[in-house]
Amino acid sequence: MMAIKKVVIVPCSGVGKPFGTITREAAYQVTEDDRPEDTRIIPLSLLVLGDEEAQAALVGAEVISIDGCALICATKMVQESGGKVSRSFNSMEIYRANRDLKPKGIAELNEAGLELANKLAKQVDQTVDELTGKAEENA
Amino acid sequence: MSDNFQFTIDKFTFKVRTDRFYTEEGLWVLEHDGSLLVGLSDYLQQYSGDIAFVDTLPVGTRLSSGDTLFTIETIKVSADLHTPVDGVITAVNPDMVTAPEKVNSQPYEEGWVCELNPENWESIRHNLMSPEAYFEKIQSDAAKELENDGN
Numbered sequence: 001m002m003a004i005k006k007v008v009i010v011p012c013s014g015v016g017k018p019f020g021t022i023t024r025e026a027a028y029q030v031t032e033d034d035r036p037e038d039t040r041i042i043p044l045s046l047l048v049l050g051d052e053e054a055q056a057a058l059v060g061a062e063v064i065s066i067d068g069c070a071l072i073c074a075t076k077m078v079q080e081s082g083g084k085v086s087r088s089f090n091s092m093e094i095y096r097a098n099r100d101l102k103p104k105g106i107a108e109l110n111e112a113g114l115e116l117a118n119k120l121a122k123q124v125d126q127t128v129d130e131l132t133g134k135a136e137e138n139a
Numbered sequence: 140m141s142d143n144f145q146f147t148i149d150k151f152t153f154k155v156r157t158d159r160f161y162t163e164e165g166l167w168v169l170e171h172d173g174s175l176l177v178g179l180s181d182y183l184q185q186y187s188g189d190i191a192f193v194d195t196l197p198v199g200t201r202l203s204s205g206d207t208l209f210t211i212e213t214i215k216v217s218a219d220l221h222t223p224v225d226g227v228i229t230a231v232n233p234d235m236v237t238a239p240e241k242v243n244s245q246p247y248e249e250g251w252v253c254e255l256n257p258e259n260w261e262s263i264r265h266n267l268m269s270p271e272a273y274f275e276k277i278q279s280d281a282a283k284e285l286e287n288d289g290n
Contacts, residue, residue, distance in 0.1 A: 070244070092240075
């Protein structure tokens with residue numbers, strides 16, 4: 001029986017602004033806490049380096065990119081590495097929908113930033129469930 | 140199709156549309172049919188970073204030169220931007236609510252912010268910067284920024 005590939009999550013690797021950190025916090029929550037059986041994280045930096053194992057993980061997999069700004073490096077790098085982005089998210093969008101949550105901090109997010117990351121993770125969880133056919137199971 | 144002045148410094152390329160005027164703080168002002176369209180220059184939008192919100196005033200608001208025209212919140216800054224003319228706001232780009240990222244992606248076209256009916260345009264237009272003058276200013280500003288980053 002052929003093994004089903006885990007959904008690959010590729011977050012932003014940017015430094016210097018909280019919006020990049022939010023994408024990584026969300027990705028950690030999804031892959032380590034919420035959906036560890038169904039997902040794995042691939043660091044954007046490995047794709048930039050052309051790491052063959054990271055590139056191979058994209059082939060035939062459902063990939064969710066989580067970008068932290070308009071440059072959408074995560075989405076672009078997945079595509080340039082031969083992967084197909086099934087769904088892309090952007091932490092700016094989650095902030096636009098929750099303006100009362102003003103994120104601050106880079107290495108360590110403030111409470112508002114963590115809450116945004118949690119809200120983003122829940123959206124990613126839902127997409128993972130849709131991609132794996134477990135939407136009803138996890139509802 | 141409009142022409143641009145442009146220059147590249149470090150990894151950034153900045154464009155200045157040649158068909159409009161500019162304010163010191165980096166707004167562009169385009170006259171058409173007696174009204175003024177206003178938006179952010181390419182330099183200002185790149186310098187400010189990704190736009191999260193643009194807060195505008197209601198149509199019909201009367202402003203004096205120097206009053207806050209709208210406020211931007213980006214991933215880096217929150218900033219008030221000011222009207223260079225006396226006048227009344229006659230339109231606000233609805234995309235500023237639903238898709239403010241157009242300020243970043245299309246600053247001179249669909250990313251316009253608002254329209255003014257000016258009261259003193261003929262007298263004030265000479266106080267605005269020509270594209271040539273603004274181009275010179277931002278080249279100088281960008282060079283200083285790069286120098287400061289290197290120190």
